Amino acid sequence: TIRGLGRSFRAFDSLDGNRKIDRGEFMSGLQENGVDVTAAEANALFGLLDTDNDGTVNFDEFLVGVRGKLNQQRQAMVDKAFLKFDADGSGTITAADLKGVYNCNHHPKVISGEMTEDEV
Structure with a gap:
């Protein structure tokens, strides 16, 4: 659900609560959630989510990346x-x-x- 995705996003953003996930928060969030990926894979995934290339993933980018675009x-x-x-x-x-x-x-x-x- 959108609410569940919002909770996941906030958990990743828990370091500073600025409503954006930076690369460090993303890496920590993956580790804390038991996602077993290499640093290179995590960096590649972060790059895919950060569609505006500002070095952070906002909620809209996170939502589209996790759920996909609407039909x-x-x-x-x-x-x-x-x-x-x-x-x-x-x-x-x-x-x-x-x-x-x-x-x-x-x-x-x-x-x-x-x-x-x-x-x-």
Whole structure:
């Protein structure tokens, strides 16, 4: 799942928590998870994941590298959902955009009284 991949990413990024995995964190993460590869193999894998060649692997690069790209049908669904949430057509989804399409009344924390609609 995406949540599980997020946990894996954070475990690799645990050294500094900057939301990017550098080569050292990657090597440590492989060792800690019992992945038996040579240093050359690990370096080659890191190079494949670091698609923008900035010396780090961000979550998007990690996700695509581990899970692969979305097929055309799934990408179309994601694009359709994005357009629904991007109410002003700006190309970004803001809290205001979400507020216009998401009814917070049914959120479990609102129902339980832990949070207000505005907090959610």
